[in-house]
Amino acid sequence: MRVLVALGGNAMTSPEGSATPEAQRTAIAGAMECVADLVAAGHEVVITHGNGPQVGNLLVKNELAANVVPPVPLDWNGAQTQGTIGFTVMNTLEPALIRRGCPRPTAAVVTRTLVNGDDPGFTHPTKPVGRFLPYEDARPLIEHGQIWEDRGEKGWRRVVASPEPLEVIDTHTVRTLLAAGYVVTAAGGGGIPVVRDADGQLRGVEAVIDKDLTAAILARSLDADVLVIATDVDHAIVGYGTADAQPLGVVTPAQMREYAAAGHFASGSMGPKVEAAVRFVESGGHRSVITSLAHIAEAVTGAYGTCIES
Ligand code: ADP
Ligand code: MG
Numbered sequence: 001m002r003v004l005v006a007l008g009g010n011a012m013t014s015p016e017g018s019a020t021p022e023a024q025r026t027a028i029a030g031a032m033e034c035v036a037d038l039v040a041a042g043h044e045v046v047i048t049h050g051n052g053p054q055v056g057n058l059l060v061k062n063e064l065a066a067n068v069v070p071p072v073p074l075d076w077n078g079a080q081t082q083g084t085i086g087f088t089v090m091n092t093l094e095p096a097l098i099r100r101g102c103p104r105p106t107a108a109v110v111t112r113t114l115v116n117g118d119d120p121g122f123t124h125p126t127k128p129v130g131r132f133l134p135y136e137d138a139r140p141l142i143e144h145g146q147i148w149e150d151r152g153e154k155g156w157r158r159v160v161a162s163p164e165p166l167e168v169i170d171t172h173t174v175r176t177l178l179a180a181g182y183v184v185t186a187a188g189g190g191g192i193p194v195v196r197d198a199d200g201q202l203r204g205v206e207a208v209i210d211k212d213l214t215a216a217i218l219a220r221s222l223d224a225d226v227l228v229i230a231t232d233v234d235h236a237i238v239g240y241g242t243a244d245a246q247p248l249g250v251v252t253p254a255q256m257r258e259y260a261a262a263g264h265f266a267s268g269s270m271g272p273k274v275e276a277a278v279r280f281v282e283s284g285g286h287r288s289v290i291t292s293l294a295h296i297a298e299a300v301t302g303a304y305g306t307c308i309e310s
Contacts, residue, residue: 003046004047004048007031007050007293012027012049024054035096036097038300040102048215055129056130063137066141075192075204078191087108089106090107094106104182109173110170111168112204113214115209117197121162121207122161126162133156134155138158141158146158160207160208161207162210164213165213166217168221175222189208191209210276212229212276212277213272216277225286226288230291231273231290231291234247236270240265240270253282280308287308288307292305
């Protein structure tokens with residue numbers, strides 16, 4: 001089967017949240033053991049990943065150095081994290097594959113995702129990113145053109161657009177590499193957001209894209225059989241955090257939409273995963289699974305996790 005695995009932030013950073021390069025490398029190496037099991041089981045695998053904590057760290061560097069080095073835009077930050085995470089994935093996945101007796105070439109594609117320049121988020125951004133700062137510290141960034149909001153007691157926080165992903169521009173590159181036998185990493189952080197100008201040129205924009213929503217689009221355009229959303233819980237749960245919490249097994253897209261409408265999946269975490277998983281199947285994909293990283297090999301066959309199928 002052709003499988004797209006979307007790795008959450010929880011798979012890419014250490015459990016205690018340490019962001020040292022060594023901690024990030026160790027976390028990614030652990031995730032690649034699970035991905036290597038999938039490849040060794042005979043599946044054709046594409047990897048995508050989140051980049052929230054990594055972009056958050058780059059934003060802090062921008063802030064602290066703003067008076068010395070001009071801050072770089074979010075599309076550049078996204079591209080940078082695709083590079084560093086993609087490189088680390090390749091460097092840890094290759095030996096894991098060799099240890100399993102199935103050496104394979106790997107590649108990481110710097111990937112652009114098309115968004116709509118008319119998205120209301122570009123004129124009225126609402127997605128908070130980075131840390132809270134006192135006004136004095138936010139001011140140089142506002143002077144560099146960023147939009148920050150007064151959030152009262154906690155201080156000021158930057159807000160950006162979070163537009164819907166429309167198309168993964170570099171899908172053909174991924175397809176070509178898959179056909180040549182590569183295990184491919186693509187669309188990290190949801191892809192670098194670009195808009196198409198009137199003259200047809202692509203231009204990077206200041207925005208963040210939900211990585212799971214992009215994963216659903218990429219999985220469809222690659223004709224993947226299964227979209228696996230790997231996070232830190234074994235299942236999506238109805239009544240999460242209550243006394244009658246119920247982990248979900250095999251569910252139809254329609255049933256999943258009902259649970260979502262009833263408010264069972266938190267908007268900043270499980271919500272977008274469920275939305276992406278449902279969209280993949282509604283748009284013709286065979287199966288989506290939401291589960292923890294350690295279970296992805298069982299999950300692809302529908303034997304574990306929350307499995308969305310029509
Ligand atoms: P990642 O960083 O791996 O992308 P998130 O932290 O964004 O993952 O989302 C996973 C988290 O969603 C879980 O750790 C859990 O705390 C939370 N969550 C919210 N609602 C639910 C739910 N209904 N079922 C399961 N987990 C939920
Ligand atoms: Mg997350």
